[in-house]
Amino acid sequence: MQVTALSLPELRERSSEKWREYPADVLPLFVAETDFPLAPAVSAALQRAVEIGDTGYVASRTPLAEAFAAFAHRRYAWNPDPARMRSTADVSMGIVEILRRVTQPGGQVVVTPPVYPPFYDLVEEAGAEVLRVPLIDTGAGWKLDLVGIRTAFEDGASAILLCNPHNPTGTVHDRESLAALAELAAEFGVAVVSDEIHAPLAQPEANYTPFLAVSDAARLVGYAVVSASKAFNLAGLKCALMVTSSDQTSAVVRSLPVEVEWRTGQFGLLAAVAAFSEESDAWLDGLLRTLDENRRLLHELLTEHIPGARYRIPDAGYLAWIDLSACGWGDNPARRILKEAKVALHFGPAFGAEGAGHVRLNFGTSPEILTEAVERIATITRQ
Template identity: 50%
Template sequence: MTSFPHDTAGEPDPLRALDLERLRRRTSMKWRTYPEDVLPLWVAEMDVPLAPPIVRALTDVLALGDTGYPVGTAYAEALAGFAARRWGWDGIAVERTAVVPDVMLGVVEMIGLVTQPGDPVIVNPPVYPPFFTFVAHMGRRVVEVPLGADLRLDPAALEEAFARATADGGRAAYLLCSPHNPTGTVHTAAELAAVAELAERHGVRVVADEIHAPLVAPGVTFVPYLSVPGADRGLSLMSASKGWNLPGLKAALALAGPGAAADLARMPEEVGHGASHLGVIAHTAALREATGWLDALLLGLQANRRLLAELLAEHLPQIRVHPAEATYLAWLDCRALGLGDDPAQVFLDRGRVALTAGPPFGTGGAGHVRLNLATSPDILTEGVRRMAVAVK
């Protein structure tokens, strides 16, 4: 697969559109969890205006009073077209897709289809904290296989875990984060093919959370898990939620490889009722009509990655930042600062800047924080300044 061309003609950087005063009028989690003197650079919400094609689509349906239940395959068709244009992948078959309320609830449903209570679910920490909480809540056993020292997948460790998990002939699943949250790592085609081969050899079912797929940096290639050889029995969850800042408009898609079609068909119909009709419309519009807006965003995020590296080098050189290839998240190693396992609490208490604490990401999270850089350069600069104040 080849990396996509960027087309930002006439599209301004959405990260520079909103000032702090306007952002503080928002009522979502990012802006209302902490007091007003705290600068929030934590949860996965972007400080951007909604892409105009999405606004138009929602305005039109609201004017019609079209606020009923979702139906049809428009969302799946839009994702198939986006995947073909963006990733050179024509492997999304609409008949092997299903609408689900959001990616994590879709993950729960997919794991429920291929495992039983008590079965192991393998994850790669440091990884998105809900991987632990959702899996535990559904009565499965979390098995950690940490990323390697280079923060990439460790094939040898995965093979050992897969073999151990299925040694007694039992079921097991592997919950793959692709691109990886919090490190921003984009798994290569070779890495994913190795995963598929190991999973097939040991009878482990792969469920891939690919919610950050639209957010790869310019020049970087995203490879859908279901596109690699041997992934026929895989399941994937995708959404426009992260790429276009739509978490409040609930809708995602579950995708099945050819060998997993029967599994997806067993998902109860009522699961799809949890998706929002407005969410389906918004996500469809994003994938079909708002790719220019997305490209402008990706260039802005790349500029912010460079800015963050410069700011840390100047003000907090002890912090090591992992060079991310995707997402709008930065994984910061703060251990050299001597702030203990949870530096985020120190930055909050002393600097009044909110970051996401590292320990809930599992093994490898202690002494780290996750910073959301999907904001304006001015706010990002102020955030690092506050972090520096906190350690003086």
């Protein structure tokens, strides 16, 4: 199955954030929404719900956990227990609710910048404080700073907020690093909360490993928060799962108020069940092939038109982390790009101090839009 992006006129009919934040003369490649049609099984599930008026409250018993468990088995050779899962509105809400249970007010939570900007706010919302341990740039990629993380744990951090695959770099953390992190967390009694929202978008050769599948230590200390929303473009429908693999962590998630689960959106749940079904596998495989082509096209376009750009092809997702420092466009080049090239990218400094001179670009679009965006940006270099 080939998954092809909608045309620009079709996309302009959408009313979501991506297509309403900026005027029509701006190409929006900033927020993490994609430009593809819905998977057929998802469309069918939502259409059927509208037809029969299935728009009420989420039921106390649903097939969501079993659907995700089957998906995880097929896609990752992982067998999480549906009985150890609870749903909620989205990954961010799951993160906050878990952090509230595993930290004390004013406690420290490790984050690994450059990282998804809301992480900083989520830690504060949970009543804790952010402790930054940046990723290490190896020159060929990024990896966790395990020495720095150990120091943070020794200094009293009670949790770490992991991003696997990582946003914005697209890094799939290798199994060995995750296992080492799990051992450190077990040694110091630290909770690992793993945001795995981009996991379905890991390219096959990246060898993605869910944190809870890494080791016994990981299962003891870890919480995964997962969703179909990024891969299947369902963010507005509100559905995520908190997944655990031990008696201790399962008890923490079970202790959350029932309202945390009731905030799950009915349409989000129905769409997620369809997305996680075997019927959607061919669509997801097609999407991965399209994104593979786009991530490589972006490399070619940047090499040709903006040779000062530094970009590593990501392991997962549809987000490109691009260093434009050599172009001399300042610490926040996305501002100049928006003003002069009419292309909206995510501001690099929002991801942490390490984002100075960087932008995040969403290549989950058509080759035509991607090409036009880079060609527009290149006009700045000729001014």
